[in-house]
Amino acid sequence: xxxxxxxxxxxxxxxxxxxxxxxxxxxxxxxxxxxxxxxxxxxxxxxxxxxxxxxxxxxxxxxxxxxxxxxxxxxxxxxxxxxxxxxxxxxxxxxxxxxxxxxxxxxxxxxxxxxxxxxxxxxxxxxxxxxxxxxxxxxxxxxxxxxxxxxxxxxxxxxxxxxxxxxxxxxxxxxxxxxxxxxxxxxxxxxxxxxxxxxxxxxxxxxxxxxxxxxxxxxxxxxxxxxxxxxxx
Amino acid sequence: xxxxxxxxxxxxxxxxxxxxxxxxxxxxxxxxxxxxxxxxxxxxxxxxxxxxxxxxxxxxxxxxxxxxxxxxxxxxxxxxxxxxxxxxxxxxxxxxxxxxxxxxxxxxxxxxxxxxxxxxxxxxxxxxxxxxxxxxxxxxxxxxxxxxxxxxxxxxxxxxxxxxxxxxxxxxxxxxxxxxxxxxxxxxxxxxxxxxxxxxxxxxxxxxxxxxxxxxxxxxxxxxxxxxxxxxx
Numbered sequence: 001x002x003x004x005x006x007x008x009x010x011x012x013x014x015x016x017x018x019x020x021x022x023x024x025x026x027x028x029x030x031x032x033x034x035x036x037x038x039x040x041x042x043x044x045x046x047x048x049x050x051x052x053x054x055x056x057x058x059x060x061x062x063x064x065x066x067x068x069x070x071x072x073x074x075x076x077x078x079x080x081x082x083x084x085x086x087x088x089x090x091x092x093x094x095x096x097x098x099x100x101x102x103x104x105x106x107x108x109x110x111x112x113x114x115x116x117x118x119x120x121x122x123x124x125x126x127x128x129x130x131x132x133x134x135x136x137x138x139x140x141x142x143x144x145x146x147x148x149x150x151x152x153x154x155x156x157x158x159x160x161x162x163x164x165x166x167x168x169x170x171x172x173x174x175x176x177x178x179x180x181x182x183x184x185x186x187x188x189x190x191x192x193x194x195x196x197x198x199x200x201x202x203x204x205x206x207x208x209x210x211x212x213x214x215x216x217x218x219x220x221x222x223x224x225x226x227x228x229x230x231x232x233x
Numbered sequence: 234x235x236x237x238x239x240x241x242x243x244x245x246x247x248x249x250x251x252x253x254x255x256x257x258x259x260x261x262x263x264x265x266x267x268x269x270x271x272x273x274x275x276x277x278x279x280x281x282x283x284x285x286x287x288x289x290x291x292x293x294x295x296x297x298x299x300x301x302x303x304x305x306x307x308x309x310x311x312x313x314x315x316x317x318x319x320x321x322x323x324x325x326x327x328x329x330x331x332x333x334x335x336x337x338x339x340x341x342x343x344x345x346x347x348x349x350x351x352x353x354x355x356x357x358x359x360x361x362x363x364x365x366x367x368x369x370x371x372x373x374x375x376x377x378x379x380x381x382x383x384x385x386x387x388x389x390x391x392x393x394x395x396x397x398x399x400x401x402x403x404x405x406x407x408x409x410x411x412x413x414x415x416x417x418x419x420x421x422x423x424x425x426x427x428x429x430x431x432x433x434x435x436x437x438x439x440x441x442x443x444x445x446x447x448x449x450x451x452x453x454x455x456x457x458x459x460x461x462x463x464x465x466x
Contacts, residue, residue: 007368011252019360020256021249103367104374104381112371123368125360127252134336135240135356138345141337147384147396148337155378163380 003030003088005119006095007112009102009126010048013202017132018049022124026052030092033080035064035107045097064107073110081114088119101126104150105173130171130226133198137210139228142169146232153178153227161185168231176221183212191229199225236263236321238352239328240345242335242359243281246435250360251282258357259285263325266317268297268340278330297340306343314347321352334359337383338406363404363459366431370443372461375402379465386411386460394418401464409454416445424462432458 006025011017026032026049034046043061053059062080065072087094102108102123115121130150134141142148149163150171157178163170164185175182175197186195197209199221209215212227239258244250259265259282267276276294286292295313298305320327335341335356348354363383367374375381382396383404390411396403397418408415408430419428430442432454442448445460 009364014254016254016257017252017358019244019250019252021247023253024249101364101367101374103364103372105376106373109373109376112373121371123371125250125364125368127358127360128364131242131334131336131358131361134334135358138354138356139336140339140342140345141334142383143338143342145385145388147382147388149380149382149400150375151380152378155380167382 003090003092003094003120005084005088005121006093007102007108007121007123008049008095008097009106009124010045010097010099011127012100012129012132013044013048013200015048015051017127017202018052019124019126022049022126023052025124026095027054028093029054029057029095031058031060031087031094033084033094033096034059034061035098036061037064037066039063039065045099048099049097064110077110077114081111084111084115099126100128104128105152129201129224130173130228132201133196133226133228136198136201137196137208137228139196139230139233140169141171141228141230143232146230153182157181157185164189164191164229170229172227172229174223174225175227176223176225179215179221179225182227183215186212186227186229191231194231194233195227195229197225197227201226236323236325236327236353238317238321238354239326240335240341240354240356241282241328241330242339242357243278243330243332244360245333245362245365246277246281246433248281248284250365250435251285252357252359255282255357255359256285259328260287261326262287262290262328264291264293264320264327266313266327266329267292267294268331269294270297270299272296272298278332281332282330297343310343310347314344317344317348332359333361337361338385362434362457363406363461365434366429366459366461369431369434370429370441370461372429372463372466373402374404374461374463376465379463386415390414390418397422397424397462403462405460405462407456407458408460409456409458412448412454412458415460416448419445419460419462424464427464427466428460428462430454430458430460434459
């Protein structure tokens, strides 16, 4: 294999929140792979970085199913891995783009662990959604001797309750589907004044609640909904 | 106050790992405040972003003492806060730059909490050192249902041992001064094959150990030394 593969984090949503390195590299690619969550759907990662992609670049949007069906996922990943291997054998310069940072809760890791050893791979980090949320709400992620925990709310109520007790600074991702539980736990521990919620940070659909008490009971929040808690702020 | 204050993360060290937004903003500032760890010393954050700073910009390197003397620290912070307030009253466009991300273990937060409410402040996130370390070593920070803990090794051996037991993915910062303890704990839990160590990521002095067994006993590692542990990789 003689081509080179770049894994590039696109950041959370605004085109100018990618790194200068990512912008420069994207202008020079032969092929850009972009993951799409829906079949035939547009890739959000691609929409972020489209202004930087060169005229000569072939864009390959590929569907990565968000399903609990492991076999279906495996088949989709393997198909992309085989296609990337073929492009590398063909001496192409390839980027695989993904939202936020590519090494954190990212489609890229599913590809990386299925690629053979010995390929020429370079990873370019990206801004995470929670770094942007902290910036927008001006709430520190962690200070001095604080530890920071980043977790998904889908881990269940008990694990969430324990984390809220043990740690002084938390990023709780995917908070939409279990918002009632999250809010209840935060309230029980007297932390409502230390929490903020942001959905779709830097996208057109962005919503911010600096006070969780202000969220309407019937509010339908999107998949990318994050709660920050910092007990010392 | 009619000026505007930008807090800008410079990322971990390479000039092209700042965001496009940060690069664009830095070209337009009246004043850039840069923290220096030593008195009269050069600011590392400044050396990273110097290529982007406009000709018209006044650079103010200011000393933020790294000391346990709280009064000395407070005095230094207050002096900078007063200076920033004066520049804002003078209608200046000001940037305060800081290494990595400004909302995570950052000098900026010490300034932010001392500034009065109602100022026009915009925070621009930056790439953290551990995102770059994960990228360089191609080790995922967290996958799927994993939780990620970011903490300083200075919390003590007991807290470290507990975190290593409870969490499957960890970023252990400031690992140089207590490396023997960290290595012992990781070895005790059979995690030596899941850990990597990187110092001064993307600086000229960078060192990487993909296997903690390879670190010479007499190795002197610098302040910015981080260990990543991912039990599932």
